[in-house]
Structures are given as C-alpha cells and as structure tokens.
Amino acid sequence: MAARGMKDLIENGLDRAVELMAVAAHNSFRFGNRNTIKMVSLSKDDMIEIAEFCYSLGDMSPLAARDGRFLMELVKEPCGLILIGDKRKSDLNYNCGACGYRTCAEMNRAEEMESLTARGPSCQFKNINLNIAANAAASAAWRLGLHCRVFSTLAMAAFALNKLEGVDLAVSVSVSVAKIDPYFDRHQYWTQDHWDETFRKEFPSFMRGFIGAIEE
C-alpha cells in the first residue's frame, strides 16, 4: 500500500464518515416502521450559498447571521453538511391531536402554509422521526470522533434554497475535522461592544444592587 499524507487521509476519512452517518440516519428508529426521510450531503459551494443566504437574513435574525458567518469560516477546513428532510403529512393514522387537529385526515386536508423555513402544519411524529434520524447521524459522528452539531438554521436556509426537493421539513447535521472544535464557544463572531450592549438591553436588572435601586 502506498503511503498517504495526512490531508488525503483526513479528507477521504471525512467522506467515509459522512456516508456512515447517512447510513445511521437511514436505519434509525422511526414510528410507523417506514423510512420516508430524504437526505443529501451538500457540497462546499452549497454551504457557501447557504451561508450567504443566512447572512442576508441578519436584520430579521441575528442567529441566522451568526450561523452564516460561522459557516463561511467552517468551509475553510474540511467539513460536511448532511441535510435530512421529510414530508409534513401524516401517513401514520395515530390521531393523537398533537398537531392541533383531531385526526390525521383532518390535518392532511388542512390548508398548507408556506414559509421560508418549513411548510406546515406538520405531523408531530413525522418530525420526531426526522429528528431521530438527525440524532442518529450526529451520534455516529460523535463515535467516529468528528466535531459535530445539529443545525436548524442551516437546514431552514437550505430548505428556502430548495437544496432538497420534495420535502416540507428539514434538519441538518454539520461535521468538521478542523483542528479546533468550531461548533461551541463561538465568541469570535461577536465584538465585546456588541455583546455588552445586547447584554445590558436584555438583562437590564443584572447590575442592580437591590430591588428599588434607580436605573441610570
């Protein structure tokens, strides 16, 4: 066997890992014993498109903007993004009431509400199946030693950009083999001034000495 460099090993290993995550998601537990999820592994170009879209939502959602900036940094090192989706209507006939309709048939007949993030109303158990698949993928990634995080924001952006056709709901699992875990403690995306300003606005009483103190 020829010698292979670290870069080659890591990048190919990441590809195999994403495939194994997809297998774990595909074979995960699901109510109704029917696998109806759809899945795609997105390219870096797709991720950059998603990042730009998230960033463009900055006025509406600081979270989406932060995740957009984050994704732009993430793609600089080997990474992957699995997008998992499913249809919203129920084929389970549980008539459980969680969706707000008495029967699955009633929910399936209800007017479809379109939005950038998802199409609703949706069956709670379809959602549960979808997110169990996401957790199975994330769990496989964890066992393989990858950095990993489940993202709703990126999934919603991918949904808006129609990256996975024929689905009404989506969730995404991002993985990376960066030298430092990029998914947690992401302080670099906020300036200290912005952080201080937001903290003061959201938690005005934090610095008060006692109840009844005069706020400056």
Place this chain on the structure above:
Amino acid sequence: MSIERSMKQYLDDRMESVRIAARLLLASATTSPRVGGVGECTIHIVDDECAIEDLCQLMERMARDNESWDFFKRDAVMLRDADAILVITSLRCKTDPADTNCNMCGKLTCEYLKEAETLPAEPGIAYPGPLCVFRANNISYAVDAIVQQSRLLGIDYGVFWSAGAAAMRSGIVPKNTGFALAVGISVTEKSPFRDIPKKYDEINEQTMNDRIIKRLWPQFRSIYS
C-alpha cells in the same frame, strides 16, 4: 452454592443491572441536544412493577377511547414484560413556543400559535395540540440518545408513544407536559419488544400461562391426588 440460590442471585443481579442501566440511559437522554440549547425535557424512570402495571392498565383503557388506538392493548402487553419504562417529556411545547417562527405547526408565527385554540382535554385526544413542534422535537434527541445508549449497553428497548400518552394522563409527569414518549427497556434473554405474534393482546405469555398451566394444573392436581 445450590442451583436455586445461584439462580436467585442471578435474578437479583439482573434487576440491579436494570436499575443501573435505566439511570445511565437517563443520563444519556438528559445530555442529548436541545434546540436553542434551552432545557425543557424531563426523563422519568418507572421501574416499580406495580407502577408499570398501572400504566399498562391505563393504556388498555385508553385503547377504547379512540378507534385508532387499538394497538395500545398490544403495547400494554409488551410493556408488562419490560423491566423499566423511561418516560420523556417536553415541558415547554404547550406553553412556551420557541419564538423561531419556524411554521412547522402551520401557524406562520409563534404569536399566532399562542392565540390558536387548543383541542379540548377529551379521552380521544392524547396530546391536546397544537403544540410547538420545534420544542417537542427535543424529545427525538432524548429518545434517540436512549436508543443509542441501549445499543451500546446491549439492553433491549422499545419506543412507545402509547405509554407516553398514558403517563401524561396518569399524572406521573409534570403537569406542564405537552408531549411525552416512552421507552421500555428489558434485560432478558429474549426481547419482549420484538417478534410479536399477531393478536398479541389476546395470545401472550400471561394468557397462555393462565389458560394452560393455571387452569389445567389445579384440575390435574385435584383429580390425580
């Protein structure tokens, strides 16, 4: 050591292993991801035989409440053989939408969801919705964490929404609970959750024992004594 004593020791240790495993599964479910990083799920262990029986009897009664829930009777039989049941709840999905305006509930914004009329608490309704789907999805992560950890530990498991709904109705979970699922676990040589014959609610180990051994043996004994 006599075979009887060592068998009793084995049975005691088996039950102890269930208690330990259930708590490890609870740990795994507790630390699983939550959307937005907001804690809202609780996990409750039901490992007392009488409490499991209460839950199973309620499931059997609920089977009559909705014609789609006939399988609750089969689930009850399976869970009677479980050594413990873990009930996973979502406490915020009913009263505290996630404010993400995700539209998975079909109301476009969370404000509309807050104003939406909820289904009445009738016997034929398991989870009076509409619920915040985004919040309730947290249960998926907790359930799959239990599934993954059970596989690692080599514990047999079965996931049941019937037992989650019954746990809500019986009041053994916090009253804010909007959605709950349950996972039965078993440390036995044959999983009680797999290879389930048809008409299992009528034909199962308990009814077979009752009809064949417990009925025939006393007759045999009284005749041939």
